[in-house]
Amino acid sequence: MIRSMFNRRRVAALIAASGAAALGACDQIADDDKVARAVGSAEVLTRKAQRLILSPGQLAPEYKESEISRFFKPNGSTDPDSDAYVALRDAGFRDWKLEVAGLVEHPLSLSLDQLRALPSRTQITRHDCVEGWSCIGKWKGAKLGDLLARAKLKPQAKYIVFHCADSLGDAGDGSDDYYESIGLADAFHPQTILAYDMNDAPLEVPHGAPIRLRVERHLGYKQAKYVMKLEAVASLDHLHGGHGGYWEDRGYEWYGGI
Numbered sequence: 001m002i003r004s005m006f007n008r009r010r011v012a013a014l015i016a017a018s019g020a021a022a023l024g025a026c027d028q029i030a031d032d033d034k035v036a037r038a039v040g041s042a043e044v045l046t047r048k049a050q051r052l053i054l055s056p057g058q059l060a061p062e063y064k065e066s067e068i069s070r071f072f073k074p075n076g077s078t079d080p081d082s083d084a085y086v087a088l089r090d091a092g093f094r095d096w097k098l099e100v101a102g103l104v105e106h107p108l109s110l111s112l113d114q115l116r117a118l119p120s121r122t123q124i125t126r127h128d129c130v131e132g133w134s135c136i137g138k139w140k141g142a143k144l145g146d147l148l149a150r151a152k153l154k155p156q157a158k159y160i161v162f163h164c165a166d167s168l169g170d171a172g173d174g175s176d177d178y179y180e181s182i183g184l185a186d187a188f189h190p191q192t193i194l195a196y197d198m199n200d201a202p203l204e205v206p207h208g209a210p211i212r213l214r215v216e217r218h219l220g221y222k223q224a225k226y227v228m229k230l231e232a233v234a235s236l237d238h239l240h241g242g243h244g245g246y247w248e249d250r251g252y253e254w255y256g257g258i
Helices: 002-025 033-053 083-090 112-116 144-151
Strands: 097-102 108-111 120-128 134-143 159-167 177-183 193-198 212-214 227-233
Touching: 083 159, 097 144, 108 112, 108 144, 112 193, 120 193, 134 144, 144 193, 144 227
Parallel strands: 097 227
Antiparallel strands: 097 108, 120 134, 134 193, 159 177, 159 227, 193 212
């Protein structure tokens, strides 16, 4: 019963997100203030509806080892080619550091080994892509909420932004750099982790090495890969296109819940 309810919500979310993307792709529609307000209103309703249906700590469905997909399709970019990332990759991410900055009392800089030493969670969950495909994978990673508690968020903080190493274009001015953001309720959700293992092995480059976000009650484009920096912010307005994420700046809804 619970899983069937989840599937109905998933279909509705896929339709809503796909519709928002289609609107964003059409300049004459996207420039219409009335349509923009309508899309924004629909997103707020989607988010509020999910909050009513799901309690803050309610878990996304988890699966058995036998249900893990034999092939897990990589989403988005699969091989960042910036000089900085390539150097980190070729050195086995030995020199990689995760920066935790912004509205925090105690900024952090953690190596991969230090991140692995933090309290972790392992979960087998389904990745639902806005394109319509799904895969089940096993993830292990540091609990984001514990990491943020260690950094101690300032009272003004409302969102966590994930700055990533991949770029989906060649503009060269940073406008094509991938980024994502989530609210604090989802940042502190027990299933929200910074995953460094997939299917009992270190995360591979196509899937986001050295770490990726897993925020399990959201669509695939929210699962940021190649995470380099976390930034606690009070507003999303000043970031890139001002909508809280690479695809959101191009028409997708910000919440992306399922």
